[in-house]
Amino acid sequence: MKTPIRDFIKKYGRDNFVRAHMPGHKGKELIGCESDDITEISGADSLYEASGIIAESEQNASALFGCNTFYSAEGSSLCMRAMLYLCLLRSNCEKPRIFAGRNAHRSFLTAVALLGCDVEWLYDEKSPSYVSCDISAEQLENALKNATQKPVAVFVTSPDYLGNTLDIKALADVCHRYGVLLAVDNAHGAYLKFLPESRHPIDLGADICCDSAHKTLPVLTGGAYLHIADSVKDEFSDKVKFAMSLFGSTSPSYLVLSSLDAANAYLADGYRESLASFIKSVCELKTKLITAGYSLIGDEPLKITVDTAAYGYSGYDFAKCLNEQGVMHEYADRSCVVLMLTEQLKTDGLLRIEKAFSSVEKRAPITEKAPRFSLPKKVLSLSEVIKKPSKTIKVEESIGKVAAFGVASCPPAVDIVIGGEKINKSVADALKYYGFDNISVIEQ
Ligand SMILES: Cc1ncc(COP(=O)(O)O)c(C=O)c1O
Incomplete structure (x- = not known):
């Protein structure tokens, strides 16, 4: 597959122009990648008005993903805002409603705050962690049946940070029966497209979804895709660029764009085979870990999420043991640790991981289990919350106070209590359990 952005940048470097244009480094090395870091010079196209090399590269990505694919140089965070904007275009009511899984990423919350819609949370009280939210088709159907106001769209996160996936096909069927869009935060699942049988949300019936290419494919941080299913192509495709430009920088990184472009060739040339073979090795490793007494969480092929509490360790302490053996984890909390793997780690990486696990x-x-919490009462909308001054207080003193925007740490950037909600005792207990001593609340 051709790589028009990459080729253009390389040729531009060879042509040795005097760079009388941005960026200020003029291609001279300070950290090593400056020569490839260009801007919208003649011939380089422009991300939000793409008609040249960027459009061609996006078409290549569309062919690979079998849908209508658009680049983001600012992660899934940008795509999430654009997705919500697009979904809201469908509504003609003043305060449109969205249903969303309670484990929504912070970028969804910023989108809601900026765009000003109502959110009804789909919550799974039985979930062992607030980072996960198992939403069944039955639960969604009940919620839609009983809705006082029909939502425009349902937003769900699959896979979640711990590697749990939802039954997207079943959720999509329900959504479509009710004439509602299904939007999927597939930030962790770009590679699902390339499994022997695709598990990519668009193939399972989602209308719109985002993938952080940088999380699971060999792409620089910031590289992401916004995908539009063919069923809503006519409705959305010509509005995507505007939607992205509403929230994105006018100087998207060409390093990131060229990385997305190069990934097309990588994905087209033997990736399915190397992914399948790597996943087989990961499965073998998982089996060995289970035999050695580890309990694993989730069904996502490229994650190893260990229930460290069942093995006698907090996730933090277990992560330290791995770090001492030269393995750096992705995420840890009180009861688990998450490793994210790709075929780039090769057999040697898996062997080192196995060795590290066997040393513990x-x-x-x-x-001790994570405390369950009841959903707090909403007293302010997110749009109202971001305009209010806030202060930080001790969690113990926060009961009865209204949470400010964004109390969670990143990762996983999932909030236990969402801005505008009144903190109750069960939420305060959950915050303490997860190690939050302080919380920002709205100043009264
Ligand atoms: C579930 C989920 N959604 C969205 C995002 C945002 O993705 P990005 O970092 O590509 O902006 C993240 C980031 O970690 C995430 O974990």
Whole structure:
């Protein structure tokens, strides 16, 4: 597959122009990648009005993903805002409603705050972690059946940070029966398209979704895709660029764009085979870990999420053991640790991970469970919250106060209590359990 952005940039470097244009480094090395870091010079196209090399590269990506694919140089965060904007275009009511899984990423919350819609949370009280939210088709159907106001769209996160996936096909069927869009935050699942049988949300019936290419494909941080299903192509495709430009920088990184472009060739040339073979090795490793007494969480092929509490460790302590063995984890909390793998780690990486796990001795399980919490009462909308001054106080003193925007840490950037909600005792207990001593609340 051709790589028009990459080729243009390389040729421009060879042609040795005097760079009388931005950026200010003029291609001279300070960290090493400056020569490839160009701007919208003649012939380089322009991301939000693409008609040249960027459009051609996006068409290549569209062919690979089998839908209508657009680049983001600012992650899925930008795509999420654009997705919500597009979905809201469907509504003609003043305060449109969205249904969303309660484990929505912070970028969804910023989108809601900026665009000003109502959110009804789909919540799974039984979920062992606030980072996950198992939404069944039945639960969604009940919510839609009983809705006082029909939502424009349902936003769900799949896979989640811990590697759990939802039954997107079943959720899409329900949504479509009710004439509602299904939008999927597939930030962690770009590679799902390339499994022997695709598990990509668009192939399973989602109308719109975003993938952080940089999370699971060999793409620089910031590279992401916004995908539009063929069923809503006519409605959305010609509005995507405007939607992205509403929230994105006018100087998207060409390093990131050229990385997305180069990934097309990588994906087209033997990636499916190398992914399948790597996943087989990961499955073998998972089996060995289970045999050694580890409990694993989730069904996402490229994540290893360990229930460290069952093995006798907090996720933080277990992560330290891995770090001492030269393995850096993606995420840890009180009860688990998450490793994100790709075929770039090769057999050697998997062997080192196996060795690190085998160096940790099993202990008596930690039986303390994460406290369940009841959904707090909403008293202010997110749009109102971001305009209010806030202050930081101790979690113990926060009961009865209204949470400010964004109390969670990143990762996973999922909030236990969402801005504008009144903090109750169960939420305060959950915050303490997850290690939050302080919280921002609205100044009264
Ligand atoms: C579930 C989820 N959605 C969205 C995002 C935002 O993705 P990005 O970092 O590509 O902006 C993240 C980032 O970690 C995430 O974990």
